[in-house]
Amino acid sequence: MTTSSPLSARAEILQKIRIANAHAPDTAIAQSAWSDLPRDYKRTSTLAHNAVLDLLADRLHDYDAQVLRSALADLPRNIAAMLSARSIQRLVVPAGLPPEWLPPGFIFTPDDSLSSAELDRVDGVLTASTLAIAETGTVVLQNVPGQGRRALSLVPDYHLCLVQSADVVQTVPEAMARLQPTATLPTTFVSGPSATADIEMTRIKGVHGPRFLDVILIV
Amino acid sequence: MRVSLFITCYNDTLFPQTGRAVVRVLERLGHTVDFPPGQTCCGQMHWNTGYQAEALPLLQRFVDQFRASEVVVVPSSSCVAMMREHYPKMAATLDDPRLTADVEALLPKVFEFSEFLTRRLGLEDVGAFYPHRVTYHASCHGLRSLSLGDGPLRLLRAVRGIDLVELERVDQCCGFGGTFAIKNADVSTAMLEEKISAVLDTSADTCTACDNSCLMHLQGALHRQRTGVKTLHLAEILASDELSPYQDAAP
Amino acid sequence: MSEGPLDPTTAPTFPIAARAAMGDAQLRNNVRHATNVIQAKRARVVDEMPDWQALREAGKQIRQHTMRHLDIYLEQFEANCTRAGGVVHWARNAAEASRIVVDLVKQSGSDEVIKIKSMTTEEIQLNHALEAAGIHPYETDLAELIIQLGNDQPSHIVVPALHKNRQQIREIFQRTMHLPQLGDQPQDLADAARIFLREKFLRVKTGVSGANFLIAETGGVCIVESEGNGRMCLTLPETLITVAGIDKVLPRFQDLEVMLQLLPRSATGERMNPYNSLWTGVHANDGPRAFHVVLMDNARSEILADEESRQTLNCIRCGACQNACPVYRQTGGHAYGSVYAGPIGAILTPQLQQMQHAQSLPYASSLCGACYEVCPVKINIPEVLIHLRNQVVLQNTAGIAGLFDVEAAAMKAMAAIFRSERRFKAAQRLGRIAETPLVRRDQQGLGWISWLPGILGGWSQARDLQQMPQQTFRDWWEKRSNHDN
Ligand code: SF4
Numbered sequence: 001m002t003t004s005s006p007l008s009a010r011a012e013i014l015q016k017i018r019i020a021n022a023h024a025p026d027t028a029i030a031q032s033a034w035s036d037l038p039r040d041y042k043r044t045s046t047l048a049h050n051a052v053l054d055l056l057a058d059r060l061h062d063y064d065a066q067v068l069r070s071a072l073a074d075l076p077r078n079i080a081a082m083l084s085a086r087s088i089q090r091l092v093v094p095a096g097l098p099p100e101w102l103p104p105g106f107i108f109t110p111d112d113s114l115s116s117a118e119l120d121r122v123d124g125v126l127t128a129s130t131l132a133i134a135e136t137g138t139v140v141l142q143n144v145p146g147q148g149r150r151a152l153s154l155v156p157d158y159h160l161c162l163v164q165s166a167d168v169v170q171t172v173p174e175a176m177a178r179l180q181p182t183a184t185l186p187t188t189f190v191s192g193p194s195a196t197a198d199i200e201m202t203r204i205k206g207v208h209g210p211r212f213l214d215v216i217l218i219v
Numbered sequence: 220m221r222v223s224l225f226i227t228c229y230n231d232t233l234f235p236q237t238g239r240a241v242v243r244v245l246e247r248l249g250h251t252v253d254f255p256p257g258q259t260c261c262g263q264m265h266w267n268t269g270y271q272a273e274a275l276p277l278l279q280r281f282v283d284q285f286r287a288s289e290v291v292v293v294p295s296s297s298c299v300a301m302m303r304e305h306y307p308k309m310a311a312t313l314d315d316p317r318l319t320a321d322v323e324a325l326l327p328k329v330f331e332f333s334e335f336l337t338r339r340l341g342l343e344d345v346g347a348f349y350p351h352r353v354t355y356h357a358s359c360h361g362l363r364s365l366s367l368g369d370g371p372l373r374l375l376r377a378v379r380g381i382d383l384v385e386l387e388r389v390d391q392c393c394g395f396g397g398t399f400a401i402k403n404a405d406v407s408t409a410m411l412e413e414k415i416s417a418v419l420d421t422s423a424d425t426c427t428a429c430d431n432s433c434l435m436h437l438q439g440a441l442h443r444q445r446t447g448v449k450t451l452h453l454a455e456i457l458a459s460d461e462l463s464p465y466q467d468a469a470p
Numbered sequence: 471m472s473e474g475p476l477d478p479t480t481a482p483t484f485p486i487a488a489r490a491a492m493g494d495a496q497l498r499n500n501v502r503h504a505t506n507v508i509q510a511k512r513a514r515v516v517d518e519m520p521d522w523q524a525l526r527e528a529g530k531q532i533r534q535h536t537m538r539h540l541d542i543y544l545e546q547f548e549a550n551c552t553r554a555g556g557v558v559h560w561a562r563n564a565a566e567a568s569r570i571v572v573d574l575v576k577q578s579g580s581d582e583v584i585k586i587k588s589m590t591t592e593e594i595q596l597n598h599a600l601e602a603a604g605i606h607p608y609e610t611d612l613a614e615l616i617i618q619l620g621n622d623q624p625s626h627i628v629v630p631a632l633h634k635n636r637q638q639i640r641e642i643f644q645r646t647m648h649l650p651q652l653g654d655q656p657q658d659l660a661d662a663a664r665i666f667l668r669e670k671f672l673r674v675k676t677g678v679s680g681a682n683f684l685i686a687e688t689g690g691v692c693i694v695e696s697e698g699n700g701r702m703c704l705t706l707p708e709t710l711i712t713v714a715g716i717d718k719v720l721p722r723f724q725d726l727e728v729m730l731q732l733l734p735r736s737a738t739g740e741r742m743n744p745y746n747s748l749w750t751g752v753h754a755n756d757g758p759r760a761f762h763v764v765l766m767d768n769a770r771s772e773i774l775a776d777e778e779s780r781q782t783l784n785c786i787r788c789g790a791c792q793n794a795c796p797v798y799r800q801t802g803g804h805a806y807g808s809v810y811a812g813p814i815g816a817i818l819t820p821q822l823q824q825m826q827h828a829q830s831l832p833y834a835s836s837l838c839g840a841c842y843e844v845c846p847v848k849i850n851i852p853e854v855l856i857h858l859r860n861q862v863v864l865q866n867t868a869g870i871a872g873l874f875d876v877e878a879a880a881m882k883a884m885a886a887i888f889r890s891e892r893r894f895k896a897a898q899r900l901g902r903i904a905e906t907p908l909v910r911r912d913q914q915g916l917g918w919i920s921w922l923p924g925i926l927g928g929w930s931q932a933r934d935l936q937q938m939p940q941q942t943f944r945d946w947w948e949k950r951s952n953h954d955n
Contacts, residue, residue, distance in 0.1 A: 010560040013716065013767045017541045020775035030539040034721050037531045040524040041728070059741065113755070116672045116706050136734075136742035149756035150705040150747070154698060176727040183688050183723040184554060186756050189730075189746035194698035197738060198613040198629060199636055199656040200500075201507035207612060207660050208667065209698025209745065226943050228888065232898050233936075235943035254947050260888040265881060267837060269859030273885035280889065304853075359838035392796045396836025403834060404928025405489045409800045410836070411932065439933025442918060467914075 045170040052134045052170045053217060056163075059137025063192025064205060066214040075218065076103035079126065079160065082214050088123045088158050096145020097128060101162075111148050116155055124158030124210075130182075131167040132215075133175045138191040139163055139215065140175065142182060150186050159210040161190070165219045220250045223288035225281075225329075227295045228260035234431045240458035241294050241332055244345055247460075255284040263301040266309075268398045278309050282321045290339065291325070294332040294454050296429045300364035302329055331361065332454055333429050337370040343377045347457045349465060350380030354423040355453075356414070356437065357389050358430035371429055371453055378456060384421040388413075395436035415440050418448060426450050475595050476623045478819050481807025483830035488797075488805040497633050501625075501802040504632040505793045511739025512790060512844070519735070528728045530848040533784035536721055537774060543686035543719045544765060550689025551763060554751025561766040564594035570764050571596060571678065571711055572603045578709035578760065580605070580676040584667075586693065586700045587611035588680025589627050589787060590713050592809040593822070594768065596678070607678070608670050610699035612663050619646040625803025625811060628737045628789035633802045667699065677703035677758070681714040682786070683729060684763070687722040690750040691763070694733060694743050704747050710758040717770050717783040729786060732846035736788035769822045778857040782817050784847045789814075791841035791851060797834055806831060813841035817854045825861050832858035876925060895944070902938045909937045 018024065045052060057067040066085075070078040080103035083091070090107045092114065102108050109122060128146035129139045139161050141147045153159050169175050179187065194209030205211055222245050226238045242252050262277035281302075285291050293299050303326060310319040336342045355375060361367040375383050394400065394410025414437065418426050426441070426448055428434050434450040441448045451465070459465035481487065491497060516522055536543055548558040559574075561567035575583055583600065585591065585607050597607045597618075609618040613631035617624055620642040624630030631639070640654040643662050652662055679700070683692040691712055693700050704710060720729065734743045752761050774780050792798045792812030803811030807828065808819040816835055820828040832855045841851040867878045887897045909917040917937030922930040929935065 009562045009566060009767075012562060013560055013765070013771060014541050014544070016767070016771035017544075017716075017774060020771055020780075021538060021540070025539070025542045025545075027542055030535075030542050030721075033535055033538070037528065037535060038524075039528050039728075041521040041528055041731075042524075043727075063744075120668070120672060133742075138742050143753060143756045150701065150749075151756075154701045154705060172731050173727040176724055176730075180723055183685075183748075184690060184750040186750075186753050187748040188701065189742065189748075191740070191742035191744050193744065194696070195744050196612045196660060196697045198611070198616070198631055199639060199659055201504050201629070201632075202656045204656045204660045207664055207697035207699065208610070208671070208702055228894070231943045232901065233938060235939050235941060235946055238943035239946060254944070256944065256948075257891050259891055259894045262888075265885055267856055267859070268881065269832075269856070269861075269863035270878075270881045270885065271860045271863075273881060276885070276889055305856075359836070359840075363839040363843055390840070392836050392838035392840070394796070394836060396838065399833065399836045400933075401926060401928040402830075403485050403488065403797070404931055405485065405492055406797050406800050406834075407836070407928075408932040409492060410796050435935075436933065439929070439935060442912075442934045442936075443920070443932060 041173070042171055043173040045174065047170055049165075052168055053165055053219070055170070056132055056134035056137065056168055057217065059134065060192070060215055063137055063213070065192055067217060068214070069217045069219050072218055075101050075162075075216070078216055079103050080105065082160055082216065083124070086124075086158060086212060086214070090122045091124045091126050092119060092122045092152060092156060093126050094146060094148025094152055097126065111152055116151060119151060119155035122156050124160060125152050125156045126160045126162070127153055128162045129167065131169060131175055131178055132163045133172055134168055134170045136172060136191055138175075138189050140179065141188045141190065143186045150188055153188065153190065154209055157206075157210055158212045159190075160214050160216065162216050162218060165217055168217070221289045222250050222252050223285055223291045224252055224254050225258055225261075225285065225291050225293045225298070226254070227293060227298045230294060230431055233435065234452065237294050237431055237452040237454050240452065240454040241292065243458040244454060245292070248340070248342070248345060258284045261298045261301050263298055264397055266301065266305055275309055275313060278306055278322070279318060282318060282325060285325060286321055288328060290335065291329045292332055292335045293329065294429070294452060295431065296331050296358050296361035296365055296367065297432055299329060299331040300360035302326060304364055331365055331367070331429060333371045333374055334365060334367060336374060343373045345374065345377070345457050347377070347459055348379040348461045349456045349459045351425050352382040352384060352421070352423045353425045353427055353456065354384050354386045354418060354421040355389075356386060356393065356418070356426055356428040356433055358428050358433045359392050361429045362390060367429065374453065374457060375427070384423055386421060387417045393433050393436055395433050397432070400436060411436060411440050415444070415446075419446060424448060425456070427453050427456055429453050475598065476804065476808050478808045478823050478828040481828070484805060484807070484834040485830065487807060488801045488834070491801045491805040496635070497802050498800065500633050500635045502799060504629060505799050508629070508739055508793045512736060512793070515735045515739055515741055519731075525728055525731055526846055526848050529732050529786075529846055530784065532720065532725050532728060533786075533847050534781070536719060537717075537780060537783055540716065540719070540774065543721055544716055546686035547684050547689055547719055548765070550687070551751055552689070554689050556689065556751040556761045556763055559762060559764045561764050561768070563768050564766075567594050567713060567764050567766040567768065568596055568599035571713060572599055572605065574709070574711050574762050575600065575605050575676055575678075576603070578676045580674065580709070582606040582608065582674050583676045583678045584608050584610050584670055584674045584703045584707065585614070585677070586679040586695065586703045587614045587630065588678075588713065589809055590680045590715050590766065591678065592624055594713075594766070596713070608667070608674065610667050610670070610703060611695075612660065612697060612699075615663055615667070616642060619643070623804060624809050626789055626792055627787050627810060627814070633804070671702040671706055675707055676709045677707040677711070679703055679710065679712045681712050681718050682733070683726065684714055684719040685723050685726070686719050688750055690723070690748055692726060692746060692748050694730070694746045696738065696744045698745060701745055701747055704749065705757045707758055709760040709762075711762045711764065713764045713766060715770055716765050716767055733786055733788055736790040736844065736846040769824055772824055773821045779817065779821060779854045781849050782821060782854055784849055785814055785818070786847060787814075788846055790844040790846065794840040794844045795835075796838060796840065797836065806834070813851045817851055817858060820858055825858070825865065829862045829865070832862060895942075898942050902940070905938060
């Protein structure tokens, strides 16, 4: 398929590794050695759930994200409030987002294989999320109903993300454990709006990804 | 306690006053000092510069000289770091089980001078008097390899009459690094400049450390720039007391 | 300042390049400012982690374990990635990797690519290979864009343009983007980059990336980034080509729970960087339709064969050692003559050259240990530096040429002296005599040396040396003992 001979390169590299390691491959040994690796770091919550939610809000504020808590029943009203505050009119929404959540008075375009250029022309995107990590102020999105493909939360300049309080964990290890069953889905960790520190180490918001990220915590 | 002194090659040759001060402090505290005469060098310069074959025989020599010691005190943090970090591996390289066992038995008995006072003897006040403004340079080996922490500072705080000022960016290397100061003289000098300006910012008249190699480096620039700041090994400050206060060396 | 790519095979030795770099006051200011800021940010977010040392230990052990079983994990990655629709290629060296990428880009039908910052593609000078084949690469990371447009070279593995300040960046953008009115506020500059690149993101059909982690268990790839340019390159093109060193693999998805805590805090001093992307092969209706991974050796298996220095491969390229290094902070990155600068560069670059080039780099360190202290996977860089110095000495002292090596001769003579206390005492006496002609007295009447000959001259360019005392410690001790008896 390529002009080089990938097979022989493969064989040669693997052989050199085996010689360097001076042992034949043994999957069983590798597996048990992996299970024995020390993991003495924090792997579970140390805070009550309410404190975890506070911590998440705190960390998100650090990233200049707006955070609002809302009961499920008030969701449309609160979504409307967030969007109005940012003067967002036209949004794209992924398939599978409950239509009853969407407030009237805005234009919600379902993602029907929109081109990147079309995505570039909407004001923002509204998505649900798989989980959130309080300690790092992270929301995790996957390609599932309600969250959609990766480009959705990337090309528009504004992202409003809905997080269910039951999906908020305190630590990164708890998050990875929850993600393990769906580890092969396209997954994006979002921690605040797009940013760079490439110019004199000043954090500048919004280079290529959404410049504005807001979160509504459904409690 | 019977304390064996490993003076180290460069202290022996260039800073004998440090050795005399160590003897003075230890004897004042009621200990007996002995000096195994066959000692020379720990091998650090060779090992760190890449001359490992040359460093290996010095390990055997050190072990032979100090095998029977109760404790070994060394007024040089970098030499102690050399022993702790590399001797076990060096012994393993030589594939000599007896040497390996000797090293294993000997290392826990080896202490850097300030470490011996604070950790082994549990002391802070050793009866010293030094009425000067002093700043302390934490040598990299003392700081990172030996984790001396604030041990030397606690010893200094207990010195009567002292005016101790802490150094800004105390964790920054002074740029010595053995042959580094020669092989990369420009970079070393730039690092030294930063350290010197931090020392001058303290307005101290004395800069001390647990390592004469750093101090020799600092002294080199402090003297060249006619700053009037002197460098003194910690042992020399601790040796100074009301009966026999520190005096500048006569020409 | 640097013309042509950083190439260890032709670069000047470190002391010479360092002298040149240190003559640039602007560069030194920029580097100092940037490293100060990152160090302070890192310290803040590391200090808030009570389990940091346990994380470092786990990180080290995971990496060590991976290297022990690297063959298994690479094969697992290949099988799982292939099953998920990816195509895995293997490359023995830089040339082979570049050739594979060039061919794949051509097959994708594109004559331009959008690129994510990747030190691996810098290592193999992929942009050169692409341009030589008539393919235009667009760097999309802000820092890499600054470097590409400024015809410059990266000087840091995380913040490649850290040697440039805002005025310099403005000047580059004004000139190359034809924006004479552009301001010098960081936000203005970032906005200019956003507009400049957006059109490319929406148009270019082929993306090229590196990888932070390959996950053997799932066949997935993980990339961490800040700006979103990475996500653009990973999701919008039709074809994605990822170039990864064989050292980038992790056994399991769960291992990310360690790396994703260690890496952002160490690299940029953030609790988490703005974006992490994870994908596995090809996903229907999400991202590229064709996905290729090039697994590249390029001397890594040789490094693996050296028990003493294989820990070099554990590196996760966070750059913390560079920010902490007092040498790097003086010289910046270009002096290292390689895209890998600072302490990690000092150990990695010569090994990537199989110790045939870059022999001055293992000496570009005072062995202060600041790098080891901050390294999130606990690579004992000073230990590896010393090991590599030994390799250099063995090379230089082999054969006839070794007989004429002044340093080696001096070191060997010194070693012979230290092997006998009699010879040592004689040498101490001789030293006093030998230095006498160099000694000058100061106002206090103390003897000082202000000039030293030959290879020792580096010392006396900025430092005096006190005259050797007339009595060594052992002479004093002997006298005192005789007196007592
Ligand atoms: S050596 Fe350690 S500190 Fe340096 S870049 Fe690699 S992982 Fe980071």
